[in-house]
Amino acid sequence: MRFWRVIEPYIGFLLQGFALTIAACLLAIAGAVLLGALTASMRSSGNRLVRGAANAYGDVFRNVPFLVQLFFFFYGLPELGIYIGAFETGVIAMSIAGGAFVSDVILSGILTVDAGVIDAAKVSGLSRVKIFTRVVLPIALRVSVRPMGSVLINLVLTSSILSTITVNELTGAAKIVAATTFKPFEVYAVLLVLYASLTTLLSFAISAVHRRLNRFMTGG
Amino acid sequence: MIVAENVEKRFGDALVLKRVNLRVEPGEVVTILGASGSGKSTLIRCINGLEALTGGRITVDGHDVSTKAGLVAARRASATVFQLFNLYPHMTALGNITLAPIEVLKLPKAEAEARARALLDKVGLGAQADAYPQQLSGGQRQRVGICRALAMQPRYLLLDEVTSALDPEMTGDVLRILAELAADGTTMVFVTHEIEFARHISSRIVFLEQGELIVDLPTAAFFAEDGGLAVPRIRQFLSKMKKD
Amino acid sequence: MRYADFTPYDIVLLLQGLGVTLALFIGTTLIGLTIGLLLAVVHHYRVPGCRPVIVLVTEALKNSPVLVQLFLVFFGIPAFLHIRMTPVEAATLTISLNTAAFAFVVFRSGIESVDRDQIEAAEVFGLGRSQILRLVIAPQAAAFSVGPLVGILVNQLQVTSLISVIGVFDLTKIGNILNLRTLQPFIVWAVIGLIYYLAAKTLAHAGGRIEAALRRSVKWGGI
Numbered sequence: 001m002r003f004w005r006v007i008e009p010y011i012g013f014l015l016q017g018f019a020l021t022i023a024a025c026l027l028a029i030a031g032a033v034l035l036g037a038l039t040a041s042m043r044s045s046g047n048r049l050v051r052g053a054a055n056a057y058g059d060v061f062r063n064v065p066f067l068v069q070l071f072f073f074f075y076g077l078p079e080l081g082i083y084i085g086a087f088e089t090g091v092i093a094m095s096i097a098g099g100a101f102v103s104d105v106i107l108s109g110i111l112t113v114d115a116g117v118i119d120a121a122k123v124s125g126l127s128r129v130k131i132f133t134r135v136v137l138p139i140a141l142r143v144s145v146r147p148m149g150s151v152l153i154n155l156v157l158t159s160s161i162l163s164t165i166t167v168n169e170l171t172g173a174a175k176i177v178a179a180t181t182f183k184p185f186e187v188y189a190v191l192l193v194l195y196a197s198l199t200t201l202l203s204f205a206i207s208a209v210h211r212r213l214n215r216f217m218t219g220g
Numbered sequence: 221m222i223v224a225e226n227v228e229k230r231f232g233d234a235l236v237l238k239r240v241n242l243r244v245e246p247g248e249v250v251t252i253l254g255a256s257g258s259g260k261s262t263l264i265r266c267i268n269g270l271e272a273l274t275g276g277r278i279t280v281d282g283h284d285v286s287t288k289a290g291l292v293a294a295r296r297a298s299a300t301v302f303q304l305f306n307l308y309p310h311m312t313a314l315g316n317i318t319l320a321p322i323e324v325l326k327l328p329k330a331e332a333e334a335r336a337r338a339l340l341d342k343v344g345l346g347a348q349a350d351a352y353p354q355q356l357s358g359g360q361r362q363r364v365g366i367c368r369a370l371a372m373q374p375r376y377l378l379l380d381e382v383t384s385a386l387d388p389e390m391t392g393d394v395l396r397i398l399a400e401l402a403a404d405g406t407t408m409v410f411v412t413h414e415i416e417f418a419r420h421i422s423s424r425i426v427f428l429e430q431g432e433l434i435v436d437l438p439t440a441a442f443f444a445e446d447g448g449l450a451v452p453r454i455r456q457f458l459s460k461m462k463k464d
Numbered sequence: 465m466r467y468a469d470f471t472p473y474d475i476v477l478l479l480q481g482l483g484v485t486l487a488l489f490i491g492t493t494l495i496g497l498t499i500g501l502l503l504a505v506v507h508h509y510r511v512p513g514c515r516p517v518i519v520l521v522t523e524a525l526k527n528s529p530v531l532v533q534l535f536l537v538f539f540g541i542p543a544f545l546h547i548r549m550t551p552v553e554a555a556t557l558t559i560s561l562n563t564a565a566f567a568f569v570v571f572r573s574g575i576e577s578v579d580r581d582q583i584e585a586a587e588v589f590g591l592g593r594s595q596i597l598r599l600v601i602a603p604q605a606a607a608f609s610v611g612p613l614v615g616i617l618v619n620q621l622q623v624t625s626l627i628s629v630i631g632v633f634d635l636t637k638i639g640n641i642l643n644l645r646t647l648q649p650f651i652v653w654a655v656i657g658l659i660y661y662l663a664a665k666t667l668a669h670a671g672g673r674i675e676a677a678l679r680r681s682v683k684w685g686g687i
């Protein structure tokens with residue numbers, strides 16, 4: 001195949017880009033889950049100010065394009081004297097945007113937890129923190145596997161946007177290869193299929209995890 | 221000792237408990253009878269602090285459940301078994317039983333598990349330690365619920381219609397366990413519609429009528445013609461129960 | 465003063481950018497919804513050989529980054545077919561197809577959710593295929609579909625920001641220009657973000673009203 005011969009010298013470079021994409025997504029999903037869990041607990045708080053702040057965060061970051069958020073951080077952080085690399089900026093932006101969605105996922109997971117089960121935990125003398133971490137959150141996370149998986153898949157798709165701030169993740173690397181080989185159609189077509197296969201595989205994996213974790217849960 | 225003094229509970233405009241007075245001494249089995257909606261569950265939920273009182277006072281071994289520290293101590297002293305089991309769905313039977321002993325009583329994991337297995341053996345579920353609630357029948361789940369309560373070594377056991385979600389044969393299994401506990405001297409506050417069983421194991425029976433505790437008698441006196449049965453409302457209630 | 469401060473003319477620039485964004489959004493929405501609906505109808509009537517192709521293509525569009533789709537259309541297709549394509553053409557084509565893929569899924573499940581019994585009942589009354597589609601399926605499928613469609617469109621409005629990357633002078637591109645000129649990134653991107661936010665909220669609000677109205681009419685005018 002002619003295309004293969006043209007592309008072969010760049011395989012290593014593309015694989016590096018792929019590794020960067022995976023790294024960005026893993027870091028971002030971790031950050032998003034942390035932020036999302038925190039925001040979800042704030043949104044179920046009794047304090048109106050805390051609740052309002054958490055709701056505003058979710059609302060803003062879900063209704064502004066990620067590209068705009070990314071530019072805000074990429075060009076804005078140095079203004080504050082914070083000099084971090086483009087990759088780190090990208091991961092932070094993805095975590096913050098992802099966290100807005102994850103908080104929704106976790107919150108609706110929390111709402112599905114049976115009130116009677118929480119009563120049982122309360123009367124057994126568990127502290128509020130223990131009830132949240134040992135009973136409410138584990139149950140909420142189990143019912144949240146699927147929606148959380150969609151957030152992860154969206155993060156994979158979103159990570160391609162990091163190429164606009166000079167991060168040579170998979171899309172950024174492909175852009176360079178497309179330009180140097182003069183084969184943009186082939187390169188981008190393959191890239192599209194690669195992303196689609198990756199996210200499809202991910203969604204199969206997510207279904208498997210969901211089934212495994214919810215083997216013995218009601219309605220699972 | 222559990223002491224309820226002039227307990228009042230409102231939900232919005234509805235007055236669900238009206239100046240209820242009740243004392244439960246260690247070693248007693250007190251059964252609460254009453255029609256549906258008379259406030260039995262609410263009274264139990266006030267004792268274990270799941271509902272806040274709107275009037276009066278409840279103490280468990282002297283600890284006032286309406287104070288933060290008092291509630292912690294009161295909950296140490298009592299344990300509750302629920303009508304719908306309320307097991308933790310993400311944990312095995314063993315996990316359900318050991319969670320609070322490990323986290324609250326700070327027992328070492330191995331000791332908590334050894335105790336839990338002993339309890340499961342006692343209720344005939346030795347082989348089901350690693351089963352999840354979804355894999356158990358209703359009767360088995362409720363027996364796990366009882367083990368979970370007993371694992372906290374409570375001085376008082378609060379039971380709210382623990383058999384009313386079960387088939388008759390499973391009900392038998394659970395009642396047999398409760399009868400054993402009563403014979404061992406476990407103090408119980410027991411809400412049930414199983415009149416015959418209540419008569420068999422209770423030392424005292426109280427009757428709630430629309431939130432008012434209208435009768436509080438030793439079991440024999442409650443079922444005597446010149447005792448509880450002399451109250452028309454109770455006679456009516458008991459005859460209706462027999463028919464069902 | 466640094467570089468060059470904001471000028472009153474920047475407002476005009478922002479409005480122009482917003483105009484381009486909205487025009488492209490509305491255009492691609494109309495094209496995308498039409499194609500999505502056509503695909504759903506073709507899918508519903510099991511036109512031979514079409515089902516797998518439709519499903520494969522829409523899944524690929526939904527499961528790959530829009531940015532890559534834009535690059536494929538803007539850089540790839542002209543190189544491959546030796547044709548010219550302007551950024552606006554590439555953007556219109558890409559976003560329309562992308563919207564179509566998401567709309568297809570919504571319309572398909574909208575059609576499926578209309579009770580089969582109703583279709584059978586209509587057949588008993590002697591309604592023809594196209595009549596069933598027009599009188600029975602369409603109004604209810606529309607009512608079922610509006611909610612999810614609004615969600616998709618709010619998302620697609622944000623997706624349009626990506627067309628700035630291939631050189632369309634939309635709102636985000638204006639942001640880039642102002643950012644470079646004024647070197648005031650916080651103000652520039654906050655303002656751009658706010659405009660997108662308001663547009664998204666307006667869209668969601670309008671969608672909510674349409675949905676409520678449709679549900680009411682289906683309930684009362686129900687079959």
Ligand SMILES: Nc1ncnc2c1ncn2[C@@H]1O[C@H](COP(=O)(O)OP(=O)(O)OP(=O)(O)O)[C@@H](O)[C@H]1O
Pocket residue numbers: 231234236254255256257258259260261262263
């Ligand atoms: N959370 C609540 N909010 C409002 N009203 C409540 C609440 N819980 C209970 N009630 C009301 O309080 C009254 C007593 O309810 P309770 O559950 O204590 O009755 P019960 O004697 O346990 O009845 P049953 O035999 O049916 O279990 C009922 O009228 C009920 O509707």
Ligand SMILES: [Mg+2]
Pocket residue numbers: 260261262380381
């Ligand atoms: Mg009750």
